[in-house]
Amino acid sequence: MTDNSSNQMWGGRFAAGPDAIMEAINASIGFDRRMAAQDITGSRAHAAMLAKAGIITDKDAEAIREGLLTVLSEIEGGTFNYSAALEDIHMNVEARLKEIIGEPAGRLHTGRSRNDQVATDFKLWVRDQMDAAISGIEALMKALIAQAEAGADWVMPGFTHLQVAQPVTWGHHMMAYVEMLARDRSRFVDARKRMNESPLGAAALAGTSFPIDRHMTAEALGFDRPSANSLDAVSDRDFALDFLGAASICAIHLSRLSEELVIWSSAQFRFVTLSDRFSTGSSIMPQKKNPDAAELIRAKIGRIYGANTALTIVMKGLPLAYSKDMQEDKEQTFDAADSLMLALAAMEGMVKDMTGNRESLEAAAGTGFSTATDLADWLVRALNMPFRDAHHVTGSLVAMAESRGCDLPDLTLEDMKSVHEHITKDVFGVLGVHNSVASRTSYGGTAPEQVRAQVARWKDLLG
Ligand code: ARG
Numbered sequence: 363m364t365d366n367s368s369n370q371m372w373g374g375r376f377a378a379g380p381d382a383i384m385e386a387i388n389a390s391i392g393f394d395r396r397m398a399a400q401d402i403t404g405s406r407a408h409a410a411m412l413a414k415a416g417i418i419t420d421k422d423a424e425a426i427r428e429g430l431l432t433v434l435s436e437i438e439g440g441t442f443n444y445s446a447a448l449e450d451i452h453m454n455v456e457a458r459l460k461e462i463i464g465e466p467a468g469r470l471h472t473g474r475s476r477n478d479q480v481a482t483d484f485k486l487w488v489r490d491q492m493d494a495a496i497s498g499i500e501a502l503m504k505a506l507i508a509q510a511e512a513g514a515d516w517v518m519p520g521f522t523h524l525q526v527a528q529p530v531t532w533g534h535h536m537m538a539y540v541e542m543l544a545r546d547r548s549r550f551v552d553a554r555k556r557m558n559e560s561p562l563g564a565a566a567l568a569g570t571s572f573p574i575d576r577h578m579t580a581e582a583l584g585f586d587r588p589s590a591n592s593l594d595a596v597s598d599r600d601f602a603l604d605f606l607g608a609a610s611i612c613a614i615h616l617s618r619l620s621e622e623l624v625i626w627s628s629a630q631f632r633f634v635t636l637s638d639r640f641s642t643g644s645s646i647m648p649q650k651k652n653p654d655a656a657e658l659i660r661a662k663i664g665r666i667y668g669a670n671t672a673l674t675i676v677m678k679g680l681p682l683a684y685s686k687d688m689q690e691d692k693e694q695t696f697d698a699a700d701s702l703m704l705a706l707a708a709m710e711g712m713v714k715d716m717t718g719n720r721e722s723l724e725a726a727a728g729t730g731f732s733t734a735t736d737l738a739d740w741l742v743r744a745l746n747m748p749f750r751d752a753h754h755v756t757g758s759l760v761a762m763a764e765s766r767g768c769d770l771p772d773l774t775l776e777d778m779k780s781v782h783e784h785i786t787k788d789v790f791g792v793l794g795v796h797n798s799v800a801s802r803t804s805y806g807g808t809a810p811e812q813v814r815a816q817v818a819r820w821k822d823l824l825g
Contacts, residue, residue: 371453379447388686389446391454393693398437400486401451402430404479404562407582409470415573417473422466429463430455450689451483452476473572474565477596477684481561484692486583488605491699492554495609498706499547500824503540505713507824510536511817515810517795518633518723519732526730529795532718533813540820542615549608557601560585564595567683597683599673602695606670609702613663616705620660623712627653632722637715640708655712659705666701669694727795731760731770736792736801745784755782 368376380388406427413423433455436442448454453476460467513532520530560580563570569592576588589595626633636653644650676690734756741752758781763770771793778785791797803809806816 390450390689391444394451397483397487400483402434404482407579411578415575417572418469425463425466429459433458452479473570473574477566478561478564492550495550499543502710503543505710506536506540513718514813516720517727519726526732529727529732529798530808531799534808537816546612553604558586559589561595564592593683599691610667610670613666617660617663620656623656624653635717640712655708662701662705666698669698733793733798736798740792
């Protein structure tokens with residue numbers, strides 16, 4: 363006989379219940395309740411299969427189905443009583459099912475184990491998050507494309523080393539992030555395809571002697587096929603690592619864009635005005651409008667990459683098959699997913715609402731001798747000068763402008779000729795920022811016509 367307080371699911375061989383500390387470290391119900399819907403979906407598919415295969419009766423399967431729907435409505439309605447003594451969501455649901463339907467509940471666990479059950483539930487949960495990430499990314503891409511289209515020919519400084527390099531277009535800058543996000547999107551799409559195999563029916567680790575139909579449950583749960591090795595199926599968390607890896611890289615991109623928005627919205631830059639809806643004030647400095655959303659998105663990478671690192675370390679060195687270590691896969695994955703979705707939504711809102719300040723951008727575009735390369739290229743083209751010599755001549759002209767405190771187009775033709783006598787007035791045609799960007803028509807270049815072509819391509823791809 364077992365002590366009353368031993369676990370009702372596995373307490374057969376135990377004479378006493380767990381120590382309170384044991385229960386505290388063992389229970390995952392505090393967090394894995396987030397997978398309740400997935401757990402019930404998985405159990406319904408499993409019960410239907412057991413009946414079809416003749417392992418349980420149709421009557422029992424029907425009772426299980428009805429009972430699980432009741433449990434789901436209790437969970438959704440907030441009336442479900444979670445119990446730490448029942449450890450996790452799987453046993454909480456099953457125990458409640460037993461209270462509702464009695465004996466048939468005990469037949470649900472035939473031919474499966476919590477090991478394949480948790481792998482299935484977590485996969486279904488992560489798969490939903492991959493879908494959510496894909497739509498969140500697409501929404502942000504669309505917001506950036508709209509900005510790019512509106513300002514395809516606005517000029518602004520392009521930077522390297524955060525020093526003015528060459529003029530670029532606002533549209534080109536926006537579309538650079540579209541390319542990054544497209545790679546993020548493809549990482550999630552790719553990971554989703556790779557993970558879409560059903561662990562259900564792998565049972566504890568070795569499969570089962572019951573004549574289950576794993577293809578049937580795989581199909582019912584939207585998987586492409588059952589996983590082919592039961593040991594691998596219960597001990598694989600690659601899908602979560604793939605998710606966290608893709609999320610980490612996406613979070614890098616979001617933090618880079620955030621950083622630019624923080625810089626650009628400063629009084630020193632004034633490249634963009636962020637909307638009031640995505641800014642906050644200061645309680646002491648009345649003039650302040652802070653880019654808090656951008657800063658918080660910039661910071662989310664810490665949690666997301668932290669989760670990636672944490673799960674990598676949890677999984678490292680685990681022998682086959684399931685180990686309880688793997689219960690530590692969830693909390694941080696949940697947190698990373700929440701952080702990513704929130705960051706994507708906030709960035710989408712911020713980008714949609716922000717105003718690019720065309721005049722400030724254009725005024726800044728011509729500073730820092732940004733058309734020096736255009737001048738050097740002109741010397742090559744018009745005077746047939748080797749590029750290295752042209753670079754040198756241009757450098758002397760930049761030094762001259764710098765010593766006079768003016769920009770390159772402010773130098774006179776005489777000034778130019780004093781450095782190289784063959785320079786003609788035509789040179790002034792390439793010193794303007796608009797001509798500069800318009801000339802960069804190479805594929806993927808910053809010319810407005812190239813930007814518009816990319817905008818059209820992406821609008822077409824995203825529908
Ligand atoms: N709560 C567990 C987890 O999240 C479920 C699987 C437990 N399996 C077991 N054999 N104890 O990993």
